Amino acid sequence: MRCDHDEHCITCGDVAVEMTVLRVDDERCLALCEVGGEKETVEVGLVGPVAPGDAVLVHAGTALQKA
DSSP: OOOTTTTSOTTTOOOOEEEEEEEEEGGGTEEEEEETTEEEEEEOGGGOOOOTTOEEEEETTEEEEEO
């Protein structure tokens, strides 16, 4: 996904980050993801089913697409 405004979100200034899925809670559409040793819970309902090992592009705590 690409933003045409200097490659960052003009609303919040964040950039999308590629993260690796570690664990999935399908019932709540959440996944525990990791990048650089940091873990974060990510909403994955927009990208469909994900599985541990998948890479997702995350912005503001939401997976926007599979990487």
